[in-house]
Amino acid sequence: MMPYDYDLFVLGAGSGGTRASRVAAAHGARVAVAEEYRVGGTCVIRGCVPKKLLVYGAHFAEDLKDARRFGWDVPDDLHFDWDRLRTNVLAEVDRLNAAYTDTLNNNGVTILHARAEVTGPHSVRLSTGEEITAERILVAVGAHPAIPDFPGNEHGITSNEAFHLPAIPKRILIAGAGYIANEFAGIFHQFGAHVIIMNRTQEILRGYEIALRDRLLQISLMKGLEFRFDAKFEHIEKHEDCLTVHMTNHEPATVDCVMFATGRIPNTTGLGLEAAGVELDNGAVKVDADNRSTCPSIFAIGDVTNRIQLTPIAIREGQAFADSFYGNKPTRVDYGCVPSAVFSHPPIAQVGMTESEARQKLGSVKVYSSDFRPMKNVLAGRNERALYKMVCDGDTDRIVGLHLIGPDAPEIIQGAAVAVKAGLTKADFDATVALHPTMAEELVLLR
Numbered sequence: 001m002m003p004y005d006y007d008l009f010v011l012g013a014g015s016g017g018t019r020a021s022r023v024a025a026a027h028g029a030r031v032a033v034a035e036e037y038r039v040g041g042t043c044v045i046r047g048c049v050p051k052k053l054l055v056y057g058a059h060f061a062e063d064l065k066d067a068r069r070f071g072w073d074v075p076d077d078l079h080f081d082w083d084r085l086r087t088n089v090l091a092e093v094d095r096l097n098a099a100y101t102d103t104l105n106n107n108g109v110t111i112l113h114a115r116a117e118v119t120g121p122h123s124v125r126l127s128t129g130e131e132i133t134a135e136r137i138l139v140a141v142g143a144h145p146a147i148p149d150f151p152g153n154e155h156g157i158t159s160n161e162a163f164h165l166p167a168i169p170k171r172i173l174i175a176g177a178g179y180i181a182n183e184f185a186g187i188f189h190q191f192g193a194h195v196i197i198m199n200r201t202q203e204i205l206r207g208y209e210i211a212l213r214d215r216l217l218q219i220s221l222m223k224g225l226e227f228r229f230d231a232k233f234e235h236i237e238k239h240e241d242c243l244t245v246h247m248t249n250h251e252p253a254t255v256d257c258v259m260f261a262t263g264r265i266p267n268t269t270g271l272g273l274e275a276a277g278v279e280l281d282n283g284a285v286k287v288d289a290d291n292r293s294t295c296p297s298i299f300a301i302g303d304v305t306n307r308i309q310l311t312p313i314a315i316r317e318g319q320a321f322a323d324s325f326y327g328n329k330p331t332r333v334d335y336g337c338v339p340s341a342v343f344s345h346p347p348i349a350q351v352g353m354t355e356s357e358a359r360q361k362l363g364s365v366k367v368y369s370s371d372f373r374p375m376k377n378v379l380a381g382r383n384e385r386a387l388y389k390m391v392c393d394g395d396t397d398r399i400v401g402l403h404l405i406g407p408d409a410p411e412i413i414q415g416a417a418v419a420v421k422a423g424l425t426k427a428d429f430d431a432t433v434a435l436h437p438t439m440a441e442e443l444v445l446l447r
């Protein structure tokens with residue numbers, strides 16, 4: 001007698017839900033996953049993956065210009081075909097969507113293409129009306145873009161729609177100055193749009209090392225991006241073929257598109273969680289270190305829990321959950337030293353504490369930095385400097401933070417993050433011979 005229809009019912013087939021479903025099934029569990037939109041979730045369908053492909057596409061604008069200094073004849077009347085890039089990117093998204101679906105099928109996971117709502121500690125109801133029971137329920141439904149509340153906000157888009165735009169707007173106002181705003185500002189700018197970044201505070205990329213944020217701001221201003229700080233929406237006025245954005249402290253801005261990049265909200269509304277005894281904190285599911293909610297049979301992972309909103313974290317949480325409860329291998333995610341990157345132009349990457357965090361936590365810190373013009377930029381005549389900063393514990397010399405802005409910074413930080421996570425010291429870096437000529441060699445030559 002099997003008391004439940006499934007051992008595990010997963011809500012949401014994004015990065016975290018897919019990993020948890022696949023691994024639990026591989027461990028022998030009977031698993032079903034409900035997905036109301038497309039298997040793959042935010043990262044694969046409308047986030048990290050298509051965004052990164054647009055970043056690559058955008059970079060050609062600078063590369064083609066720089067190519068002339070490297071001897072290539074590049075015509076002046078370069079044409080960029082957005083339709084072609086968009087079609088190719090969306091085809092790649094389709095390919096990944098199929099690959100994720102195959103992975104679930106191959107592992108014997110039942111995929112239900114429907115919205116599911118929790119009706120009790122062990123039960124869910126599908127939008128088809130079907131009721132399903134499971135020993136455990138895993139909520140992995142992610143988050144959605146937050147849209148500020150003000151008159152005319154219905155005229156704006158979010159990053160979800162950016163991948164499907166019929167044309168690149170000539171003028172775009174991006175609200176917010178976090179990850180998404182800075183990444184899309186770079187993308188739209190390279191595709192020829194005039195970009196205005198508007199933020200409620202005077203800061204961009206709050207939480208990142210201040211010297212790097214300043215550098216990105218300087219470079220962005222030099223490229224012609226416009227910033228409106230201390231600006232809050234008053235209203236958006238729609239005209240026949242453009243929008244006028246009225247805001248506090250600034251003149252109105254007339255643009256062709258407004259994009260909101262003002263944070264993301266966990267997808268818990270209407271999910272039935274409270275009725276099952278699941279407590280929320282500001283809309284996010286409250287969980288313990290084992291991803292368990294306040295209802296013992298309901299668990300949650302990924303952006304719906306509002307811990308660190310990053311795909312690799314959701315994947316680790318899904319793996320840890322499946323290994324702990326179906327693989328007889330209790331595992332908890334270590335949230336220390338998580339590297340992150342902003343795929344702006346140029347990109348920023350970091351791991352560990354900023355200088356000011358380290359000063360507050362450790363008291364005594366030593367800071368080393370290198371402010372240099374990458375070799376390729378020198379020959380290209382591109383006046384963009386990179387900045388690397390290392391923060392060390394003043395007493396032990398241990399590296400507690402590494403912060404880079406410059407070409408390929410995310411690729412470089414991934415390798416260096418292993419060393420920071422392993423607790424290596426500045427002396428360990430200095431003992432490593434430089435690989436010349438690279439930008440990454442600056443890491444072992446810092447003064």
Ligand code: NDP
Binds near residue numbers: 180183199341342
């Ligand atoms: P962020 O939290 O990075 O930035 C939000 C921005 O919007 C900030 O500038 C903030 O201002 C502003 N803001 C927040 N609330 C409001 C509001 N009510 N009205 C007006 N402005 C507001 O969010 P994003 O939307 O850029 O990204 C969401 C999450 O997605 C990120 O936290 C990140 O975890 C993830 N992500 C990660 C990426 C990566 O790893 N490369 C890429 C894209 C997204 P201020 O801070 O000045 O107060």
